[in-house]
Amino acid sequence: MNKLYAELGLTIIILTAVITTPSPYFSLTIGAFCLCGQFACRNRIHWWVFIPALSVAAASFAASALTVGNDPALWLFGHLPLYREGLWHGFTTFARITGGVITLIFFSGLLGLEGMTRLALGLPIPKELLELYLTTYRFITLLQEELRRVRRAQRLRLGYANWQKSLASAASLAGIILLRAYDRGLIQEKARRLKGGLSPAAVSGVYAYEYRIGQAMVWQATGLLVASTTLLL
Amino acid sequence: MHLPEGTFPAFQAAAYTGLAATGIWWGLKDYRQRVREKRETGTMVAVMTAMVFLVSLIPIPIPLVGSSAHPGGTPLAAIILGPKLVFPSSLVALIFQAILFGEGGFTTLGANTLSMAGGGLIAWLVYRQLNKFFGYRVGAATAGFIGSLSIYLITALELSLLPATSSASFLLVFAGIFAAFLPLQLPLALLEGAFTAAVVGFIKRRRPEIWETFAHEQTLR
Numbered sequence: 001m002n003k004l005y006a007e008l009g010l011t012i013i014i015l016t017a018v019i020t021t022p023s024p025y026f027s028l029t030i031g032a033f034c035l036c037g038q039f040a041c042r043n044r045i046h047w048w049v050f051i052p053a054l055s056v057a058a059a060s061f062a063a064s065a066l067t068v069g070n071d072p073a074l075w076l077f078g079h080l081p082l083y084r085e086g087l088w089h090g091f092t093t094f095a096r097i098t099g100g101v102i103t104l105i106f107f108s109g110l111l112g113l114e115g116m117t118r119l120a121l122g123l124p125i126p127k128e129l130l131e132l133y134l135t136t137y138r139f140i141t142l143l144q145e146e147l148r149r150v151r152r153a154q155r156l157r158l159g160y161a162n163w164q165k166s167l168a169s170a171a172s173l174a175g176i177i178l179l180r181a182y183d184r185g186l187i188q189e190k191a192r193r194l195k196g197g198l199s200p201a202a203v204s205g206v207y208a209y210e211y212r213i214g215q216a217m218v219w220q221a222t223g224l225l226v227a228s229t230t231l232l233l
Numbered sequence: 234m235h236l237p238e239g240t241f242p243a244f245q246a247a248a249y250t251g252l253a254a255t256g257i258w259w260g261l262k263d264y265r266q267r268v269r270e271k272r273e274t275g276t277m278v279a280v281m282t283a284m285v286f287l288v289s290l291i292p293i294p295i296p297l298v299g300s301s302a303h304p305g306g307t308p309l310a311a312i313i314l315g316p317k318l319v320f321p322s323s324l325v326a327l328i329f330q331a332i333l334f335g336e337g338g339f340t341t342l343g344a345n346t347l348s349m350a351g352g353g354l355i356a357w358l359v360y361r362q363l364n365k366f367f368g369y370r371v372g373a374a375t376a377g378f379i380g381s382l383s384i385y386l387i388t389a390l391e392l393s394l395l396p397a398t399s400s401a402s403f404l405l406v407f408a409g410i411f412a413a414f415l416p417l418q419l420p421l422a423l424l425e426g427a428f429t430a431a432v433v434g435f436i437k438r439r440r441p442e443i444w445e446t447f448a449h450e451q452t453l454r
Contacts, residue, residue: 020243049335053237100239105335135279143283171431185276
């Protein structure tokens with residue numbers, strides 16, 4: 001359990017450093033080390049999770065490069081000037097987003113929901129928020145299950161209907177899904193309470209990620225050290 | 234919405250986190266009280282949180298803005314649960330999205346919670362006013378539409394407050410960012426309005442007891 005807190009602490013330090021340091025090289029170095037750590041720790045990640053964040057980072061770079069700056073323009077794209085100051089600002093934003101996102105994905109990929117839940121149970125978080133977190137986790141699966149079932153039913157009934165009918169049907173089916181999930185949730189809640197609720201024992205034991213935390217911390221700490229050195233140089 | 238990790242410098246991230254924490258504290262106080270009175274409230278809040286999580290899951294990146302568009306789900310949650318519970322609900326949905334899909338981030342959690350819950354709060358205010366004069370259908374549809382757009386209005390405000398976003402004036406930057414959201418968000422907001430009205434109507438007709446239990450007599454106090 002102490003390893004979990006150490007990992008959380010290190011990640012918080014890295015994320016704080018990424019958003020406070022003005023140097024883009026710092027964020028990129030940390031990001032590179034965390035990316036290597038992904039492979040070394042054999043984290044199961046889906047690469048598509050990087051696409052939205054990277055496209056946002058690229059968009060921020062383009063927006064800054066074309067709008068920030070007062071010095072003489074380096075280049076003109078039609079009426080849009082490209083400034084040196086804007087390029088640097090855009091590069092810094094790009095690096096900060098990329099470094100931050102890779103660190104976050106490395107951390108969450110390492111621990112997964114089980115690890116996060118164990119962490120949350122041990123932290124001084126309001127008990128209501130923890131309860132909501134744990135119940136929502138169960139309801140996401142429940143809602144997905146209902147959604148799959150109802151969508152299949154809708155496709156069978158409305159395969160050839162026009163879009164107005166489909167929209168009206170989709171909205172009422174959304175209502176059905178919510179109500180069915182709520183009813184099933186109430187039953188589950190009763191069953192859970194009869195069994196004695198969720199005790200901390202439900203998430204105790206040794207998990208697979210615990211073996212990888214040490215290795216992950218070595219990668220993160222080395223990344224932090226090398227990035228700090230680039231800052232000093 | 235879904236501003237990724239590292240978008241804001243430290244002082245802004247801290248300020249948004251502080252503001253969001255106030256809203257969350259407000260929401261948790263209400264949650265505690267309502268769960269004590271009626272145990273089922275906890276279940277309904279969790280269902281709505283799961284709904285917000287699923288509805289706002291598929292982001293469509295918006296070029297040149299540095300963000301993405303998606304339906305919010307919080308306008309519907311606010312109409313059913315009330316304005317206060319939307320804050321913890323948005324927070325939990327965003328935490329799951331950050332952990333499972335790398336959408337959003339921990340340092341932008343405050344800013345993202347503010348825009349999601351802010352949209353819900355505005356939707357609830359609109360619904361409350363319009364419901365009195367035009368009935369629940371018009372109220373819910375308009376609230377869904379305005380609430381969905383408000384999420385992006387708040388995000389545009391947060392992005393335009395970034396230091397050195399541009400050498401142009403604040404208002405121009407703000408209008409520019411919001412305008413960049415519009416081509417994708419306007420149709421999404423229209424759909425969300427129709428969806429909100431239909432779901433509210435469905436619950437009111439089929440299960441009025443649920444409506445009476447959760448949505449009746451919601452106040453800002």
